[in-house]
Amino acid sequence: MSWEDLREFKDKGRRFGNVFATITSRKSILLSSGLVHELGEEIKNNEFVRLLYSPSNRAIVMDFINDEKDPSAIKLSKGTNVQIAAGSFMNYYNLEPQNLAGRYSPKQEDIPGRGKKWVIFLNEKEGNEIKD
Secondary structure, eight states, X not given: OOOTTOOOOOOTTOOXXXXXXXXXXXXXXXXXXXXXXXXXXXXXXXXXXXXXXXXXXXXXXXXXXXXXXXXXXXXXXESSSEEEEOHHHHHHTTOOHHHHOEEEOOEEEEETTTEEEEEEETTOEEXXXXXX
16 A cells, blocks of 8 residues: 555645635626635735626636726735625626626636736636525
């Protein structure tokens, strides 16, 4: 019997869940604890997010930053999950939260001129609508 693959578990007390983002009917974007874990240093080292929208791809791009003076900076509300107040963003792009409310699986994409960013594709809503 071989025990060469034996590994010690060192993350007691940490939560690992599914990787998803939820758009709520109240114009917020909630990042699951699993997604927060995936984001790692990117979210740990930044207090703000810059949201970008691609109408042709029907996609919201999340660019995590630490510059509160950036005119696009939205403060992250951090806890086990992370909340982004996206009301102004949704209003500006006429994104109807009642139609978008639900769970999405963000993907990391290489965005030309911006590098790797996490993207929510609005055509890829999972399951049933989530009310808050």
